[in-house]
Amino acid sequence: MKNKPALFLSIVIFILSIGLQNTNAQVSVKLQQPPPYQLRATDLWNLTLTNATRNTLQVSLAGTLEESGAGVIIDGTSKPFSLSPGTKRITYNDVKSGSVNFKSGKWREAFTRTGNAPSGDYTICIYVKNEKGEELGSDCIQQTIEISGAPQLVSPADGEKITLGTLPTFTWMPIMPSNPKAEYTLKIVQILGKQSPEEAMNRNKVFFQGKGIKGTMFQYPLKEKKFEERKTYVWAVEVKLGETIIKSMMNSFTVGSNLIDIKIDSLKIACCEDGKNNFGIIVRNLLSTPVNITQIKINNINGVNSSIALNPSPALTFTIPGNSAHTFTGSFDCVDTSRTISVFVKAESPSDPDIINTESLTDTLNCLCNECLSLSVNFNNFAAALSGNAGNQFVITGDIVPSVPIYGMEVEMQSYSYTANPSPCTNGITNLEESGMFLNPGSTINGTPVQLFNETASGSSNTNNNASKIVKFSSTTALSGNIPINLIVGLPGPISGLDKECCNISYKVCFKIKLFLDKQSCNSCTFSHCFEFNNQ
Numbered sequence: 001m002k003n004k005p006a007l008f009l010s011i012v013i014f015i016l017s018i019g020l021q022n023t024n025a026q027v028s029v030k031l032q033q034p035p036p037y038q039l040r041a042t043d044l045w046n047l048t049l050t051n052a053t054r055n056t057l058q059v060s061l062a063g064t065l066e067e068s069g070a071g072v073i074i075d076g077t078s079k080p081f082s083l084s085p086g087t088k089r090i091t092y093n094d095v096k097s098g099s100v101n102f103k104s105g106k107w108r109e110a111f112t113r114t115g116n117a118p119s120g121d122y123t124i125c126i127y128v129k130n131e132k133g134e135e136l137g138s139d140c141i142q143q144t145i146e147i148s149g150a151p152q153l154v155s156p157a158d159g160e161k162i163t164l165g166t167l168p169t170f171t172w173m174p175i176m177p178s179n180p181k182a183e184y185t186l187k188i189v190q191i192l193g194k195q196s197p198e199e200a201m202n203r204n205k206v207f208f209q210g211k212g213i214k215g216t217m218f219q220y221p222l223k224e225k226k227f228e229e230r231k232t233y234v235w236a237v238e239v240k241l242g243e244t245i246i247k248s249m250m251n252s253f254t255v256g257s258n259l260i261d262i263k264i265d266s267l268k269i270a271c272c273e274d275g276k277n278n279f280g281i282i283v284r285n286l287l288s289t290p291v292n293i294t295q296i297k298i299n300n301i302n303g304v305n306s307s308i309a310l311n312p313s314p315a316l317t318f319t320i321p322g323n324s325a326h327t328f329t330g331s332f333d334c335v336d337t338s339r340t341i342s343v344f345v346k347a348e349s350p351s352d353p354d355i356i357n358t359e360s361l362t363d364t365l366n367c368l369c370n371e372c373l374s375l376s377v378n379f380n381n382f383a384a385a386l387s388g389n390a391g392n393q394f395v396i397t398g399d400i401v402p403s404v405p406i407y408g409m410e411v412e413m414q415s416y417s418y419t420a421n422p423s424p425c426t427n428g429i430t431n432l433e434e435s436g437m438f439l440n441p442g443s444t445i446n447g448t449p450v451q452l453f454n455e456t457a458s459g460s461s462n463t464n465n466n467a468s469k470i471v472k473f474s475s476t477t478a479l480s481g482n483i484p485i486n487l488i489v490g491l492p493g494p495i496s497g498l499d500k501e502c503c504n505i506s507y508k509v510c511f512k513i514k515l516f517l518d519k520q521s522c523n524s525c526t527f528s529h530c531f532e533f534n535n536q
Contacts, residue, residue, distance in 0.1 A: 300342035392493030406477035425503030434490030
C-alpha cells in the first residue's frame with residue numbers, strides 16, 4: 001500500500017484542477033469575425049455566450065475596441081441581463097440600451113457618418129462580468145480595415161471620340177491607398193439606342209472583358225473584335241479585395257467617322273447683363289470635305305445635365321468648308337447661380353445625314369463678384385460635445401450646405417464668449433495657444449484632415465504647432481449638398497480636477513467661413529455663423 005498516498009494526492013490535484021477550470025470558465029465567449037475590411041458598430045456586439053453552469057447567472061457585458069497605436073478608442077457596457085444555462089446568441093439589439101463612450105470625436109465621426117471604422121488594425125474584446133464585477137469569461141479578435149477609394153478612370157475620358165480603326169489604351173488611377181496585390185477587371189459594353197451608360201452596363205451583353213490586370217493601363221488587343229463606326233461604348237474597371245468589390249465610375253466614348261471631324265476651338269460666355277448671357281463659339285472643320293453644323297445647345301450647367309437650344313448667328317443649318325473654321329454668336333436667358341456652362345455642337349455630313357459628329361466644351365463664367373449677393377448657405381445640425389477628458393476641448397460637428405457647388409473652404413475662429421456657473425469654477429483662458437483655436441489631429445472637413453493655416457508657432461519650446469485660428473480644405477472637384485465638418489476647438493474649461501457637473505459653462509462661438517467658387521481659390525464668398533452650447 002505504499003502507493004496509496006501518491007494515488008490520493010493525484011486524485012486531489014485532478015479534482016482541484018477541474019474545480020479551478022470550472023471557476024474560471026463559467027461562461028465561454030465566442031466573438032463572430034466581421035466580414036473582411038468591415039468593422040461597423042454592430043460588429044462589436046456579435047457573439048455567442050455559453051453558460052457552462054447549471055444556474056442562471058446575472059451578468060453584464062463590457063466591450064472595448066482598440067486601435068493599434070491609439071489604444072482603446074471605444075468602450076461600452078450593457079445593462080445586466082439573465083444568462084440561462086446553455087448557449088445564447090448576442091447581437092447589437094440585445095445591448096443597444098447600454099452605454100458607449102468614444103474616446104475622441106474622430107471615432108464618433110467615423111461610426112456615425114461613414115458607418116465603418118477608418119483604416120487600421122483593431123482588436124475587439126468582450127468581457128462577461130457578474131453582479132460583483134468579477135470576470136466570468138472573455139474573448140478577443142483582430143480585424144484589419146483598409147478603406148480603399150475607387151479607381152478613377154482617365155482615358156478614354158467621358159464623352160471622348162476615338163478614331164475609327166485605332167486600338168485605344170485604357171488607363172485609370174489605382175485604388176487608394178495603393179494595394180500592390182490589386183487585380184483589375186476591365187469591362188466594355190456597347191450602348192444601344194437611348195440607353196444610359198448605367199442601363200447598358202447592367203443589361204447588355206459584354207463587348208469585351210479583361211480580367212487579372214495587374215497595372216493601371218491596358219492596350220486593347222488587336223485580335224479582339226473591332227469597335228464600330230459611330231457606335232458609343234461605356235467602360236469601367238473594378239477590383240476585388242477579399243469579399244469587397246470596389247467599382248469605378250463609368251466613362252463613355254464614341255467611335256468617330258473618317259468622313260467628318262469637327263473641333264470646338266474656343267467658347268466664351270459673358271456674364272449676365274440685362275437678363276442675357278452673350279456667347280461666342282468657334283467651330284473648326286478638320287477635314288477637307290465640307291460639314292453641316294445642325295445644332296448648338298447648352299447641355300450642362302454646373303455639372304448637371306441640361307438641354308437649352310441656342311439660336312446663333314449665322315442661323316443653322318450652316319455649312320463650314322473643308323479645313324476652315326467659323327464663329328457663331330448669340331445670347332440666351334440668364335441661368336441663376338450658373339458657374340460653368342457646357343455647349344454641345346452637332347455636325348452632319350452633307351451627303352449622308354446619318355454620319356454625324358458631336359463635340360462639347362465648357363466655359364467657366366468669370367463674373368462671381370456680385371454673385372455672393374445671391375449665394376446662400378445653410379448651417380445644419382451644428383452640435384458640440386466634449387472631446388477627451390481635459391474638459392477644455394470640444395468637437396463641433398454639423399453640415400455646411402451652400403446653394404452652389406464649391407471647391408473648398410476656410411473656417412476661421414472669429415470670436416467666442418463664455419459664462420460659468422458658479423463663476424469661480426473656471427480659471428478662464430489658461431492656454432493662449434489652444435483657447436479659441438482649432439486643434440489637430442482629428443479635425444476634418446468633408447471627411448478629409450484639414451490644413452492648418454497660420455500655425456501659432458511662437459518660438460517657444462512649448463508651442464503647439466497643431467493649433468490654428470484658421471483651417472482650410474480644398475477639393476479638385478466641385479462639391480454640392482451637405483459638406484460635413486468635424487472640428488476640434490479649445491475653449492476655457494473647469495478648474496483642473498473639478499468635475500464638469502460642478503461647473504456649468506455656456507459658450508457662444510462664431511465662425512467666419514470663406515467658400516471658394518473655383519479650383520484656384522481665386523473667387524470666394526464669406527459668411528459668418530454663431531451658435532451656442534454648454535459643457536453638460
